[in-house]
Amino acid sequence: MTICLSRQRVVTLKPSPIGGAESRTKPSAVPKLGSPVTPVPRKHSHTVGVRIGSNGSFTPLISQPTVWPATVKPGDLVTFATRQPERFGFGHLLGRQISVRFTPIKLHWTISDGETASRRVRTWAWMHAFAKPGAYTAVLRVTYLVRFRLGQASWQTESDPIVLPAIPQIVTVGQVAKHRVVLVKND
Secondary structure, eight states, rough: OOSSSSOOOEEEEEETTTTTTTEEOOOOOOOTSTTOOOOOOSSSSSSSSSEOOOSSEEEEEEOOOEOOOOOEOOOOOEEEEEEEOEEEEEETTEEEEEEEEEEEEEEEEEETTTTTTEEEEEEEEEEEEEEOOEEEEEEEEEEEEEEETTTTTTOOSSSSSEEEEEOEEEEEEOOOOOOOOOOOOOO
């Protein structure tokens, strides 16, 4: 039996000789749509922060980070903040409930000025000052530990964590434009 955890990751389960429970084997290549091993979730799937694809794949939804202020002068501090909760997904596969749990284990910021920062936490506020004027892109990447189980079997942990990016954030560094207000008399 194969479970698609994402487009890149597939976990194959095989029957265990003891009591018919299932155990995990090595990840395999992604099956083609329509192949006999492609899991198909039932209509009554439930998720908390997880998207279930039409091919039965589970993907955690990333909480978008906050960048404040988005426009600053050179040398001013910008705060990059995020909170990434654990995500759960439930569905059905071949008549059995499948549960998937995505636990954030690392947050990593990459900024287009070359600065990077990482922490092994779920909630983090980091401050950075930009030296030169310009428009900078900041990308948060979240590393998740993936666990799953079929029915009431024990939780299985995927050997390789997955890394997913949040939507890039833009910070503008430069002189804040001064606006003039001109009053016009309407006749």
